[in-house]
Amino acid sequence: xxxxxxxxxxxxxxxxxxxxxxxxxxxxxxxxxxxxxxxxxxxxxxxxxxxxxxxxxxxxxxxxxxxxxxxxxxxxxxxxxxxxxxxxxxxxxxxxxxxxxxxxxxxxxxxxxxxxxxxxxxxxxxxxxxxxxxxxxxxxxxxxxxxxxxxxxxxxxxxxxxxxxxxxxxxxxxxxxxxxxxxxxxxxxxxxxxxxxxxxxxxxxxxxxxxx
Amino acid sequence: xxxxxxxxxxxxxxxxxxxxxxxxxxxxxxxxxxxxxxxxxxxxxxxxxxxxxxxxxxxxxxxxxxxxxxxxxxxxxxxxxxxxxxxxxxxxxxxxxxxxxxxxxxxxxxxxxxxxxxxxxxxxxxxxxxxxxxxxxxxxxxxxxxxxxxxxxxxxxxxxxxxxxxxxxxxxxxxxxxxxxxxxxxxxxxxxxxxxxxxxxxxxxxxxxxxxxxxxxxxxxxxxxxxxxxxxxxxxxxxxxxxxxxxxxxxxxxxxxxxxxxxxxxxxxxxxxxxxxxxxxxxxxxxxxxxxxxxxxxxxxxxxxxxxxxxxxxxxxxxxxxxxxxxxxxxxxxxxxxxxxxxxxxxxxxxxxxxxxxxxxxxxxxxxxxxxxxxxxxxxxxxxxxxxxxxxxxxxxxxxxxxxxxxxxxxxxxxxxxxxxxxxxxxxxxxxxxxxxxxxxxxxxxxxxxxxxxxxxxxxxxxxxxxxxxx
Ligand code: SF4
Numbered sequence: 001x002x003x004x005x006x007x008x009x010x011x012x013x014x015x016x017x018x019x020x021x022x023x024x025x026x027x028x029x030x031x032x033x034x035x036x037x038x039x040x041x042x043x044x045x046x047x048x049x050x051x052x053x054x055x056x057x058x059x060x061x062x063x064x065x066x067x068x069x070x071x072x073x074x075x076x077x078x079x080x081x082x083x084x085x086x087x088x089x090x091x092x093x094x095x096x097x098x099x100x101x102x103x104x105x106x107x108x109x110x111x112x113x114x115x116x117x118x119x120x121x122x123x124x125x126x127x128x129x130x131x132x133x134x135x136x137x138x139x140x141x142x143x144x145x146x147x148x149x150x151x152x153x154x155x156x157x158x159x160x161x162x163x164x165x166x167x168x169x170x171x172x173x174x175x176x177x178x179x180x181x182x183x184x185x186x187x188x189x190x191x192x193x194x195x196x197x198x199x200x201x202x203x204x205x206x207x208x209x210x211x212x
Numbered sequence: 213x214x215x216x217x218x219x220x221x222x223x224x225x226x227x228x229x230x231x232x233x234x235x236x237x238x239x240x241x242x243x244x245x246x247x248x249x250x251x252x253x254x255x256x257x258x259x260x261x262x263x264x265x266x267x268x269x270x271x272x273x274x275x276x277x278x279x280x281x282x283x284x285x286x287x288x289x290x291x292x293x294x295x296x297x298x299x300x301x302x303x304x305x306x307x308x309x310x311x312x313x314x315x316x317x318x319x320x321x322x323x324x325x326x327x328x329x330x331x332x333x334x335x336x337x338x339x340x341x342x343x344x345x346x347x348x349x350x351x352x353x354x355x356x357x358x359x360x361x362x363x364x365x366x367x368x369x370x371x372x373x374x375x376x377x378x379x380x381x382x383x384x385x386x387x388x389x390x391x392x393x394x395x396x397x398x399x400x401x402x403x404x405x406x407x408x409x410x411x412x413x414x415x416x417x418x419x420x421x422x423x424x425x426x427x428x429x430x431x432x433x434x435x436x437x438x439x440x441x442x443x444x445x446x447x448x449x450x451x452x453x454x455x456x457x458x459x460x461x462x463x464x465x466x467x468x469x470x471x472x473x474x475x476x477x478x479x480x481x482x483x484x485x486x487x488x489x490x491x492x493x494x495x496x497x498x499x500x501x502x503x504x505x506x507x508x509x510x511x512x513x514x515x516x517x518x519x520x521x522x523x524x525x526x527x528x529x530x531x532x533x534x535x536x537x538x539x540x541x542x543x544x545x546x547x548x549x550x551x552x553x554x555x556x557x558x559x560x561x562x563x564x565x566x567x568x569x570x571x572x573x574x575x576x577x578x579x580x581x582x583x584x585x586x587x588x589x590x591x592x593x594x595x596x597x598x599x600x601x602x603x604x605x606x607x608x609x610x611x612x613x614x615x616x617x618x619x620x621x622x623x624x625x626x627x628x629x630x631x632x633x634x635x636x637x638x639x640x641x642x643x644x645x646x647x648x649x650x651x652x653x654x655x656x657x658x659x660x661x662x663x664x665x666x667x668x669x670x671x672x673x674x675x676x677x678x679x680x681x682x683x
Contacts, residue, residue: 033255084409085408093361115357118359196265211266
């Protein structure tokens, strides 16, 4: 997994609440058995005017010029600024895969749906929760400042604005450790293999039907 | 010391090790697997040279991609990408020795219908699946929630998850439900009250006399949609109905172990002095049949109310969401729900495709015909066993006589990954759980309702109040 230490990136604003995972990556693309290649279909129904299907040549499709990610000024953005309850809906990890494949390393929002939030970390992406009032300020600044960039400093848990002011954010120590070091959870958990076996032994006594 | 909530008890019983930062390694008793969210997990195992930690903890079936018209094997699935996904699951379960209820097996069906039906979900368990509606299984007094594909792999490889304890939220629904009010109306009403983010970060227990009065099917419907209220896990305490439902199911314990299990399961309720982080009180007598009008499950109103005016919404983010929803749904504020015409009707999904749901729809459709203006009414049982049961009760014939289509089990038009879809602009009365833009087909417009409300809309051609339906 790619390490996440410090990211400096162009910010794209997606000013909608309750953006669900069906919007982030529509179901027809979930038929892939791979983890990559979802980027061109990120926000497919908003980005294109026609109906997308897997395996299409996306470069030939008519773009919805109204959609924010199609505005030239946001090309190459790696920070997505969003609204409350981002990533609600299904548990599909294809949502963070699509965001990642498109080039986003972080999503900033006033709240996230739980499963999506968790899925981000498994893919080296950092979801950042900020107060709604802070999100308002960021939306205003992005709109009024062409080329608006933020620095995401995970080590110090800061989002640094172009004027040098910084916004502190919270993150679990364990998740931070994994992101900073690009660690694979499974390997870490297997270090506890003995504990897991002991636990299973106890359950086999107390609830034998579970271990059957 | 204060008592424990049901969630506290389930959590404590499954912690393998606790970390300093508050996260824990939590043991998973059962993993349910389907074709959409598992291929990358099995691939990960293979690449790392790992094996499933405890093969028998897993059970798999096919649901999202399968056609609902009769077919014999994966090779008959026309859509190539769907076919590959189905075959990939078949190959993976064979390679790793995991039990799979595949095509042609009467136990095949929607994961969250199949698992309780088989007794693969038992009280006191931790249950996960790469699917957000895993919350359905919390109806059995277990801790059940959806996970992402990386976690599917993690559970396969370690039988554990890294998790942090959630907050305790109690939704207490007291009082008697009115005639014609179903579990679906209860849960839609709850979402309307607390919002789609209302349960974020929480394990949500449903309690109160109205919840206890529900059948196991009804409780599953309620827990199913806890994720639409933002809670990964919904649950209901164990009582005699729970135990009665589980008894004799293929995966349930028997003989002496059964006695031992029942004694333990009876302890799976929140203690009377348990402390919740938050309690929401709902008056059951106020719940009316619900219909969603917008593109988020919280955009829901009683069938006899008028569509809300965004101008009266003080929160600007909510207001703009409502305005966008009106545009997408092509509806106007102040309209009557009964003035919304429906083009298609879908009765199915893990929310409402169990036998009781089909009986409710059939009792409304009996002796009636679908309106000519309605293009299609799909009735899709949740599993092969539900289908068989419905046929033995003659429900299939009632539907067919009413001009409805009786289909094979699967997710079908709940998310339209198979050929069952809405066309752009069509309004659908649907018993599923999500009315997101494009969920049932690009440009499709979904209205979430109960099975009885859906069947009534199919007959009338527009929404009607089932309470006034003269059967
Ligand atoms: S029926 Fe719908 S919500 Fe349920 S598992 Fe299938 S796709 Fe998901």
